[in-house]
Amino acid sequence: MEPSNTIKLLHLLFLSTSWGMQIWVTFVAGFVMSSHLPRHTFGFMQRELFPYYFHICSTCAFLNLTLFAMYHPSELLSDKQTTQIIIFFICIAASVLNTQWFGQITSDVVAEMYVVERNHGLGQEVGLVASESRRHLRASNPSYRQLFQQFTLYHALSSFCNLCCIVCNGLSLYHLATHLSAL
Template identity: 65%
Template sequence: MPASSEPPDVAKLLHLIFLSTSWGMQIWVTFVSGLVMGSRLTRHTYGFIQSELFPYYLHICSACAFFNLLIFAMYHPSELLSKEETTQITVFFVCVAVAALNAQWFGQMTSDILADKHQIERTYGLGQEIGFFTSKSYRKLRESDPAYRKMCRQLILYHALSSLCNLCCIACNGWSLYYLAAHLSAL
C-alpha cells in the first residue's frame, strides 16, 4: 500500500480501539483492581481471582498489541518509514513480543506456582487472612518446608518477570498514545 494514501477510517478506528482497550485494561488491572482486591479479599480468594482473570487479560493485551502492529505496518511500508515511524513500529513490535512472552510463559508460571503454593497453605490452615502482609505462620512454613520455600522463591521470580513485562507493555502503549496524540490534526 502506498504511504501517501491515508488509512481508511475503519483502520484508524480499529487502531484506536485496540490501543485504548489494551491501555485501559493495563491501567485498571495494574493500578486499581489489584490493589483494591488485595487489600479487601482473603489471600486465596485474591489469588484465585487473579489466576482466573490474568490469562484473559494477558492474551487480550497480546492480541491488541499484535493488531496494533499489523494495522500500523500495513499503512507504513518499511522502505518509506521516517525515524519517528521506525521508532513507533519498533515499540509495537516490542509490545507484541513482551506481551506474548508474558501471556505464554511468565503469567502462566506465576498462576501455576501460586495454585501449588495455595494447596500447601490450605493444609496448614492458612490463606484466609485479608491483605498483602504475611503473618508469622507463613514465615514458619517457609522455614520448615523446603518445597514451600522453593515455591515462594519461584513465585517471586516469575511474578517479578511478569510485572516487568506488564510495565514494559504499559510504557509501550503510553508511547504509542503519545505518538498518536502528536499526530492528531484535530480532536
C-alpha cells in the same frame, strides 16, 4: 496511502482498550481486590482473569502492529515510524511472554503454594502482607520456600513484562496524540 477513518478508529480502539485494561488491572483492580479479599480468593480470581487479560493484550498489540505496518511501508519509514514499529514489537514480545510463559508459571506456582498453605490452615487472611505464619512456613518447609522463590522470580518477570507493555502503549498513545490535528 492514507488509512481510512475506520482503520484509524480500529487502531485507536485496540490501543485504548489495551491501555485502559492495563491501567485498570495493574493500578486499580489488583490493589482493591488484594486489600479486601482473602488471599486465596484474590489469587484464584487472578488465576482466572489473567489468561484473558494477557490474551487480549497480546491480540491488541498484534493488531496495532498489523494496522500500523499496513499503512507504513518499510522502505518509506521515518525514524519516528520505525521507533513506533519497534515499540509495537516490544509490546507483542512482552505480552506473548506473559501469555505463554511467565503468567502461566506464576499461576501454577501459586496454586501449589496454596495447597501447602491450606494444609497449614493459611490463606483466609485479608491482604497480601506476609503473615508471621507464612514466614514460619517458609523457614520450616524447604519445598514451600522453593515455591515461594519461584513465585517471586516469575511474578517479578511477569510484572516487568506488564510494565513494558504499559510503557509501550503509553508511548504509542503519545505518538498518536502528537499527530492529531484536532480533538
